[in-house]
């Protein structure tokens with residue numbers, strides 16, 4: 592595998608999509624992607640997960656389907672790009688399943704890790720940049736975009752997102768060599784600069800790129 596695989600993690604509103612695209616425009620030979628990434632089979636699986644008809648879906652079924660969609664995106668999009676020597680920047684990956692479903696939803700980090708290992712076969716990211724923000728800040732950024740106040744449902748959401756953040760912090764402890772935390776409450780310019788510094792340092796240590 593010649594390329595470098597970097598994933599971006601963190602809660603909604605942390606700035607992942609904003610920064611990943613800004614960073615890509617400054618990085619040679621990069622590809623930005625996210626699951627399901629327009630991959631037909633992965634899109635079909637995602638439709639099953641999200642369909643309002645499927646209220647009977649068991650949480651483990653859901654976790655398996657996410658892992659299945661992840662594999663297809665990995666095989667069809669990520670692997671060929673890495674084989675072509677690209678710098679692949681992926682907006683969310685396995686750590687999202689671990690933090691959201693494994694930890695916050697309570698399926699168990701180890702259980703979700705196991706099914707994802709089957710799906711990705713050791714193809715872990717070379718580097719994961721975790722965008723850390725207070726969930727209330729992430730949420731308020733998103734709501735600002737929509738031009739509305741935070742409501743009661745958002746507050747319920749907030750507790751869930753506090754758990755997600757706790758989950759990510761556990762992952763930071765578990766994978767200290769792969770995961771780097773950025774303070775994503777800083778300005779877009781600062782977060783972008785830090786992101787580029789981290790990525791460029793990684794590239795310098797990878798003579799193949």
Ligand SMILES: Nc1ncnc2c1ncn2[C@@H]1O[C@H](COP(=O)(O)OP(=O)(O)O)[C@@H](O)[C@H]1O
Pocket residue numbers: 601602603604605606607608609610732733736775776777778779780782
């Ligand atoms: N560092 C930042 N400071 C202030 N606003 C930001 C910052 N990063 C992103 N935003 C804004 O917050 C909103 C959510 O950003 P987005 O990149 O979509 O987050 P994510 O992809 O992590 O959910 C957007 O309106 C974006 O312009």
Ligand SMILES: [Mg+2]
Pocket residue numbers: 607608609682
């Ligand atoms: Mg996004």
